[in-house]
Amino acid sequence: MMKYFFAIYITVFLFTANVFSQGKAITHKVEKGETIYQIAQKYKVTPFDIYQLNPDAQSGLKPNSVLLIPNKSGKQILSVPTKTNVQSQSHDVIAKETLYGIEKKYGISDEDLKRANPFLENEGLQIGQTLTIPSKNTPNNTVVDHDKFIYHDVLAKETKYSIAKKYGISIQELEKRNPEVVDNLPIGYRLIIKGMAPKAEKVTEKVLEKVTVKAEPKGEKEKQDLKKALTIVEYISYEVKPKETLYSLSKMFEMTQEELIALNPELIEGVEIGMVLKVPSKVPVSIEDKKEYKLLSEKVIYSNRKRMVLLLPFNMANIESDTINSTFTRLKKDKFLNMTLDFYAGALIAIDSAKTLGYPIDVDIYDSRETKNSSEVASIIQNRNLVNANAIIGPFYQSNAETAAQLLSVNNVPVISPLSKDVGNPYGNLYQTIPTNEVIKGAMFDYMRSNNGNIIAVVDKKKESIVQYIKQYQKEVPFVAFKDNGSLSAESLKSMLVKDKLNYVVMETGNTWMIKTTIAAMLSSMPAYQVQLVILEPNETLDTDEIKYLNLTKLKLMYPSVTSDYVSPEAAIFEKKYRKVNNIFPSDYATRGFDLTFDTMIRLVQNKSFEDTVNSAATKRGENKFEYYKKEDGGYTNKGVFILYYDTDMTIKEAN
Template sequence: MLRFGYSSKPIIKNSFMRNFLMFFLLLIVVQYSNAQQYKSHKVANGENVYRIAKRYNTTPEEIYKMNPTAKEGIVEGQILAIPVTNDKEYKIHTVEKGDTVYNISKKYGITPEAIYELNPEAVNGINLGQVLRIAPLQKGEPVIGNTTNTVVKDSILDNIKPLEEIRKIVSFKTHKVARKETLYGIAKKYNITIDDIKKHNKRLYSEEIKKKDRLRIPVFEKSTEVITQEGGNTTSRISTTTKYVVKPKETKFGIARRHGITIAELEQLNPKMDPGFPVGMELIVPTVIFVPLEETIESGFELYEVQPKETIYSILKRTQISSDSLFKMNPYLRDGLKAGMVITLPVQETKDSLAIDFAEVKRDDLSTMLWNFKPKKIAIMLPFGLENLEKDSRQEAEDYIKEKKGVRVAIDFYKGVLIAIDSAKTKGISSELSVFDTQKNNNVGYLKQVIATNNFDEMDAIIGPLYQANVEAIAASLKVYDTPVFSPISKKESKLYGNFFQTRPTDIMLQDKVIKFVEKDSTDKNIILIIQPGAKFEEIRKKLTAKFPAAKVAKIEKGNYLHEVNLRKVLAKNKPNWIFLESDDVSMISNINALLNAKAESNKITLFTTDKNDAFDDDNIKNEYWSKLHLHYPSIDKEFDNSIKESTTPFVARYIKENNGTIPSKYAVRGFDITYDILMRLGSADDLYHAATFEGTTEYVENKFNYAKKTLGGYFNKACYLIKFDDNLKLTVIE
């Protein structure tokens, strides 16, 4: 035995023991040296791994290495081991709305250059929510700034903080994992959480479950439910249910609000709920009612869906209302706040009720701001129609694909996705890609089965499905995990799901793009409206006449025909004529196209439309006439000109090479642009919700992205193009 003491030395009897002792002492020195390279950090309210890494001048990846469980999320009070470089710690600042490097430097009494030195990426601009290092902390100096390590105290917190449920483990069960089982399914089976399983099966923090795995399942002591002063806790409310028939104009949000439950809980009670939410549909709801049916939302108030990680304190701080007012409007909050709850709040003075909204200004390439290099898990869900591809010959399969537009679109889109995955890899962003065949439209039952048998809770993003009904069904099912779901092609918004990302600008956004352009320079212009009669064009008629009350309206005869004499009445000789043409009738468009070209020599004419539909591209209409009239139109994408060598991007060049000289379709380009943008956002932020707070617009081959979020609902891309026909059929992007 070796003994160590202050006054005596160890006795070394032979060379083996001498070598052993030297090794032992060296090990102690190394361990002591290594220990000095780490600090412990107690997680404060509102902190995340990204912010903590900034404070200690390290990276999230290094923190995850030391704290593997942090990948599952961190909570207030948790202790983390933090690798520290040169024993330095920094004051930090979280970028707020209106912040600039200059005013931040003034606030802390330093120079802008000092901020740039500590945050080189800030040279390319700063984003809302970005965390900046301000200056090194001196020994014993408290953390200052707008993001601190001190929990804000407030007298109201004692009244509103829900009691944490402490459950006692009485025994364990062994569960043998079956084929295609998921942690979510197992947790649901035993009425526990995924975290409960991982705590007692530590390897699951870094490994996935496999068939025949044996898991320790904790069995908790049954506790007596505590009845609160407002009618019982959430568990007791849901345990007593009744049937409810959906009435006209009712929504999921209103029904969830009435019963004090979350959207997710309403969906769990009604797993076969029709996403269309038809009148007369029967639902299972809790018996307890907090909000009477006859009560309506008063003017100045709105329904708000509680977002992940929000607290009652943060809602009170943001809305500037008292806790008494909040509880009076939402009595069930005394049972505690949950993500997904629908509550009543005063309307916030934000543009178009947007929670996130930035101007459409170009930002620098995200590939220059990458820091999050952990592998990204991406799922692609497209209607490949594989169940119908059991053909006897290759020719039959090709004929089938040609006939099915949805299948052609899916295959083209997927080709773009694959090139985006490879392109991101060259930037250091690797991906684990999972591909699923959605088969057909309105396939909700099949999609729920796919979700139940796969680990979608682990995905960083889902791209697809193509069809609106399907993509909404996926968003609804994955909302419980806050998994972002991107709708690649459908132009319909979803007002129901906060995890829904609409990548295609809506028709209204396209209309506004043109109208705002004309509004900016309409003072000395003769505005003319040529609008097809009928209910279909009534909305755009009202919108244009409201925006341009002095506009002249050309009379359209029966059969959607414009006489030359009626055109002459509205044209002006002494000023430019800016004309809106709104129609989907090929005959009408052809008639007006010819008339306007005949007048173009003697009148200054510029043509606009808010909707360049298929009728504008009909073979019976001469495109050179559009050039002569300099037709302006909005578009979700811009067309690259492959005849110009400089315009051929690396993506286009690679696609042509890999597809026997075939130029990529707009769907292949869109598949590339959407996927590459998602991967760049994931590489430059904690997650896609964080990335959505980036100010400005990202742009790629043909598409650009600037996500906004409404207070109630998901995210939508409002970035679109204004394009005009120049001379010689050249298309020019105006905005």
């Protein structure tokens, strides 16, 4: 090993000494924020030239480190034609500036600006940044010689495919002109493109899929291939979320900023929250990819014991000190205590199931003695040494769950809030397991859009919260009109239906006559249109005798729900065991107690941390889904929502 090290050291030393002896290198001290491309441009060399003398620089530049830079005479070793003078300038980013605005100001493309400033890919545009502005005419890594040949300096993360596509040539042509890169593509290497200019991308009125046409098709096969490639993309609507920028939107929808603006000219004035954009339907409408639902039980690790704690509000001291009401009477009156006991009963079944499976988990259960405004959570955490726990389920009240999360944040102990819907304060280790009302409604609209449906809204004027929600978050959804007498216009509803699409009619009203009018209009339209009735919130009026259940099944009434309203095989097993132990059917709280506790335990026995399992997989347990996503301001929220519908066989099913 020492001989090997010594040989490498001598080789490097002799190579460096030889470079200096020939007067072909100078030194450069790296300043904070400098990139390899800026340094190469400063000394009129390529990044590959620098990497040849400084191989460690490929892993990143460190401030105050010293680089060897080949001088002008040394650059002749590459034997390439003299390049034109490609000048650049700098630009300091100020408030409210956008990448699009800067690119238009200097007349450069988004691609060229990011090549000159690679940090934009990861960091985005930030106030105070100093940008290198490349020449208007030529990308900063494209070199043109006097004989009109084109050379390309390879940047980090570029591939032969991306480079060939950029210049409108095939990978085979690229490799033929540069046989040195057949097996490898070094960063900074100067490729010979030879006589081909970067292709211009245009946005047509109908947004054609991108196609590189190298020559006129000669045969019938080429004509057919070209015809298939030139397919028209249908559009969907997308609502801009907080903190989204023109840059992030273009990356999400795999479009250039120019293409996005061509479809949505209002973006020239800037990006605003709530904007409804027109985008191609072939791209996802969600910022984050949906997590894959997995069965974690296949990867259980039995070697390390874990500690799980339940903090449940039994408030035993209050029960014992109550001299007026008996325990039985108090149980009849105290709904909160009943909810706690039901949750606890379900959790015990989960703990027993985990024990049967041999999961190496120790479980502690403590009375959190909490009310909405007070608790003993802090003293329990201190006295019971809960900082060493691997996960804590509870407390029930949001404020108390936040207290626990704050006290345990130093050790990043997961605090799992079992029942609260409040958004609350952000703590990185706090997990909200109940989806918020906005998430539930949003899941319904996301589902309808994923099916490329035509969405229209029938909303009673008394449902002000729903009206405001749609206007704020679903702006592109039109409202069906009302007549002068205040009744719903069936003609308006029918006029909004679209053929060859599934028409989702979102109905929110408690008015029986309005419900009947909507249903009648939809039923009469069924011979010519595909229609489905949708509600966003539970509607008691639909359960009355005045509304025919058969009509709801004909229209396949669909709705979002935190829990499933059908019995899965897993839920049936739990229900049977619960009835055997408690002689009654489990309530929703009991079922949730089982699902949440078992899900937490199975995440604890994986070969990764609880947080890592949350980031990598979603799960479905009985009647509940756990699809956690990290919130922008900290902590996790559950977006696991069931989309259910009434089927024509009179059963409730989950929509695919």
